[in-house]
Amino acid sequence: MAEHTVMLELEQASLIFMAPPDLVTREQRQAAQDIILNFRKTLMPYALCQYILEHSKNDYALFQAATTIKEAIIKDWALLGPDAVEALRSFLLRYITNHITLQSYVREQILQTVAVILKRATLDKKGKSCDGLFEDVTALISSGNITMQLVACSMLTSLLNEYSYTNRTSTVGLTWEFHMKCKRAFEQSDLKRVFMFTLKVLNEIEVQPSPLSREATAFLNRILSIAEQVLSWEFTTRGGSINHAYSSNPNASLKPPSGWRDILLDKNTLSLFFRIHQKARFNSEMAHHSLQCLVQLASLNGVIFTEETCQQYLAQYIDGFLQMLSQGSHRLFLSSESPNVTRECCEGLDERFKQDDIQAVDMLNGEHQKQVFEDTSHPKVFILLEFYPERNNHMRY
Template sequence: MAEVLRELEQAAQLIMAPPSVVSQSQRQAAENVILTFRRSKSPFEACQFMLENSKSDYVLFQVASTVKEAMIREWTLLSPEQINHMRTFLMKYVTQNIGLSNYVREQMLQTVAVIYKRGTLDTKSSGREALFQDVSQLIASGNTQMQMIACSMLTALLNEYSGNAKTSAIGLSWNFHNECKRKFENNDLKQVFQFALQVLHQIVSSPDQMSRDASTLLGRILAISEQVLSWDFSLARHIL
């Protein structure tokens, strides 16, 4: 695994290097290294190793993308325990690595949202209770950085279930997406809105002058609230 990680990090350096110092053939070879890894079978153990050991943002992003694609591709072969382990690992990783670049963190949380959505109609556990418990704990912490992660998680869920251009292609039918959306509307949308209201209450109840971080958090919460309140429901019966 260490050797594969070195190859990925070397490939990342070539891909990110200026055109003046890397030839087209070198760049293409590096891209092939990344693509080969992303298509590898059952890469989850390797991905976990790389997340724990790599410092390259580009590699971390590609690893998160690999997990997402492999989860979709190999879903029927995975046990509920394997699925929940990967979801839990990604959430824990994000909360324990506050310094992650935004695009890396968002990709990891999008992967968590895709895992959750893929299990919506499945007999396997989607990890619903555990995921919302994680979000609840992040919000209740009162820590602005943790609450921002919660906001990113909620936004990822809304995007995945909305059925708009931000929804990930997971290779299943439009009917599957519609059924997932209806179930999300019935079971989870109200909870997402309640989380947003909880954070909003904490912000407005603070007697201190609003900091820059709190102002950013407020903007995220208002965006989530707007997305919920303008939700394009599958059915005429609204639940809010």
């Protein structure tokens, strides 16, 4: 059988190419590399690559099969009908869910291939939208199996990476204009769905008793990473350009369109991230993700606000931020947990104060104002005096 012969040849070449240098000669490695590169040039390789994915046990051969599909489908796009594209996408997603013990680099390459297919189909609607992927993600999350839940997170991460148009986007020969059109379409149709999905999962994890199990910790870490990626998203404008960060802040500020008001200005959203940090702060990696989410939420700006909702949001943020400092004590601010990130939260808020000429002390609720004026040794007062000395000189007296 031709497919089987090609598979055996690719597997043998993969073994030689990946072998330690003391076991193969330079000529043998070069010959193996030539075989792999020639395989990547196979015309209409989809049936062959599917055969290899289904039958090979060699991880590097599986990786090369996925890579070949990813590269070929862009070149062959005009030659493939909608049914063929959808069949290939469905096969790859089904393959991932049926082979959850794949090596991570193989799984990530297959998921990136799925994301490339979805992205390429964004504008001409060849194949289905992201609905099928979201259905798979929901099913995997609901399974209760931590491995399958982490696979679901990898699916969402691959999707975000592909549409974000950053250095994590595939180099598949598409133009800048095409990438930007796809990015904008994704922002309008699916990015908010990803964020709402993360909120749903975060709410479910937040009610679990502390300390979290090892599995729940791993799951929360991945979900927070996805939430951070969404909150760090650089939204495109109507003209196709990307919103840039404040000139004083190296991170992109969060500047979504007005369609995000219902979810980002919902008081439950902000309070959820402060509550989830209480679970995340005992793990350094999770604490970094959760604090980065809070940094981005501090930078929220743009058409999403009216004057009234802006002040309400800032008041809630400051209240939650100061409660967070009290619950973790001011050691959170002073410790090595993430002092720079905590400072960035304050700096993000300070940008909002500068834009709207708002006094920091005016944003405090009655209880906090009483603490400010009656107990100047309180850690909350220390934070306000540290970051807003010019605005709050009267607090020192």
